[in-house]
Amino acid sequence: MIDFRVLKESPKSRARLGILKTPHGEIETPALVGVATQATVKTLTSEEAREAKLRLLICNTYHLHLRPGEKIVKANGGLHKFMNWHSGLMTDSGGFQVFSLGFGRDFGLSKVSKSGLKETLEEGSQPKSLKITDDGVFFKSHLDGREMFLGPKESIKIQEDLGADIILAFDECPPPIANREYVLKSLERTHRWAKECLRVKKSKQALYGIVQGSRFKDLRKESARFIDSLGFDGYAIGGEFGSDKSSMVKMLETVNAELDSSKPRHLLGIGYLEDIPKIVKSGVDTFDCTAPTHYGRRGITFVSSGKLDLNKAIFLKDRKPIDRNCGCPVCGNYSRSYLSHLIRAKEISGLKLLTVHNLFFFNTLIENIRKEIKKGKF
RNA sequence: GCUGAGGUGGCGGAGCGGUCAAUCGCAACAGACUGUAAAUCUGUCGCCCUUGUGGCUACGGGGGUUCGAAUCCCUCCCUCAGCA
Numbered sequence: 174m175i176d177f178r179v180l181k182e183s184p185k186s187r188a189r190l191g192i193l194k195t196p197h198g199e200i201e202t203p204a205l206v207g208v209a210t211q212a213t214v215k216t217l218t219s220e221e222a223r224e225a226k227l228r229l230l231i232c233n234t235y236h237l238h239l240r241p242g243e244k245i246v247k248a249n250g251g252l253h254k255f256m257n258w259h260s261g262l263m264t265d266s267g268g269f270q271v272f273s274l275g276f277g278r279d280f281g282l283s284k285v286s287k288s289g290l291k292e293t294l295e296e297g298s299q300p301k302s303l304k305i306t307d308d309g310v311f312f313k314s315h316l317d318g319r320e321m322f323l324g325p326k327e328s329i330k331i332q333e334d335l336g337a338d339i340i341l342a343f344d345e346c347p348p349p350i351a352n353r354e355y356v357l358k359s360l361e362r363t364h365r366w367a368k369e370c371l372r373v374k375k376s377k378q379a380l381y382g383i384v385q386g387s388r389f390k391d392l393r394k395e396s397a398r399f400i401d402s403l404g405f406d407g408y409a410i411g412g413e414f415g416s417d418k419s420s421m422v423k424m425l426e427t428v429n430a431e432l433d434s435s436k437p438r439h440l441l442g443i444g445y446l447e448d449i450p451k452i453v454k455s456g457v458d459t460f461d462c463t464a465p466t467h468y469g470r471r472g473i474t475f476v477s478s479g480k481l482d483l484n485k486a487i488f489l490k491d492r493k494p495i496d497r498n499c500g501c502p503v504c505g506n507y508s509r510s511y512l513s514h515l516i517r518a519k520e521i522s523g524l525k526l527l528t529v530h531n532l533f534f535f536n537t538l539i540e541n542i543r544k545e546i547k548k549g550k551f
Numbered sequence: 552g553c554u555g556a557g558g559u560g561g562c563g564g565a566g567c568g569g570u571c572a573a574u575c576g577c578a579a580c581a582g583a584c585u586g587u588a589a590a591u592c593u594g595u596c597g598c599c600c601u602u603g604u605g606g607c608u609a610c611g612g613g614g615g616u617u618c619g620a621a622u623c624c625c626u627c628c629c630u631c632a633g634c635a
């Protein structure tokens with residue numbers, strides 16, 4: 174089980190400072206959750222993930238079920254032992270893959286709305302390589318094409334075998350091009366599945382319910398109320414919120430206002446550097462995002478003034494650290510010049526070094542936000 | 552000096568009479584990436600402009616054959632390999 178304490182609520186916003194106690198240590202919130210889909214933060218060892226100030230990771234049910242399979246993980250004593258990660262762990266339910274391997278793949282979409290997208294996807298539409306039913310989803314494995322069924326029961330069972338501290342209800346992440354009817358139907362399913370997840374869970378793991386509703390305020394509100402009424406240990410907020418950032422923040426405030434303030438709230442898959450202050454101010458406690466790791470592997474690194482693309486030849490002549498004010502081991506020891514060389518030469522150590530810096534940089538920003546909340550200034 | 556093989560855009564390398572400003576790869580440049588099918592993907596990449604079924608200059612140099620040449624012929628220059 175987990176225990177969540179709100180230590181301080183901001184007088185200036187909905188931001189809150191908290192402590193999330195898990196059987197594997199305490200996490201100060203607000204916190205970034207490191208994405209470790211395949212039981213690793215890509216390019217890092219678990220020790221390095223800790224050095225990058227991560228205290229909570231999220232692994233993935235769909236991916237780990239296909240490879241290596243939850244039985245292997247269980248035989249290794251569960252995910253914590255398997256990956257030698259002795260801090261907090263969550264597992265995502267596979268609900269995101271309903272989108273990313275379904276309509277996301279079909280239309281080349283990201284889950285976040287882009288302006289200009291049309292709501293063309295109607296209720297009843299099915300993606301090419303999976304089939305969404307009222308009981309769950311038939312996937313075609315992206316690895317070998319074999320059929321695999323994941324529903325609330327299956328997802329929870331797998332997540333129990335994986336053994337993370339926090340597990341998530343199985344949901345459907347609706348695509349940003351879905352029309353209102355599609356979202357409505359999808360939401361009904363997600364809600365039904367939420368109840369089913371609670372019903373079938375036998376373990377003592379904390380289970381978060383997932384709020385959906387896409388960019389429709391009334392549906393988001395309804396979803397938050399419904400999920401709140403079921404008695405989950407915490408909440409996750411999924412899907413997208415409309416094409417501009419201000420609508421995202423308003424939506425998050427709307428949702429958070431409906432949720433039990435004594436329970437933790439996790440925002441799924443959102444967390445660009447510039448988003449972080451806003452989402453914290455909306456009352457989110459934890460959030461995960463692939464940006465720091467993903468961008469790092471592309472040679473893009475974060476600094477106070479924005480981003481640097483170390484693929485660009487200009488950085489070969491730049492002997493400064495990535496960020497002068499960063500206290501990470503990479504900035505302490507390596508120049509932009511060297512890192513740019515590694516990235517351009519496609520040396521794998523470059524990917525690791527940028528991943529470490531990016532995560533450390535994000536986490537330092539959040540650490541500072543926590544200090545500000547503590548001082549009542551945020 | 553002889554014999555053989557070659558000289559194509561920043562580089563490597565296709566093309567071997569029209570559909571060629573020239574396949575492709577690399578490099579370069581630009582863009583994308585938010586619960587990770589991702590050490591990935593997309594675009595530009597001779598010069599000019601009013602950006603177009605637009606103009607110009609181009610496949611080592613020069614000359615020729617042809618309606619038409621990167622592609623055929625002559626000649627010169629250069630590179631590589633082998634032999635003197």
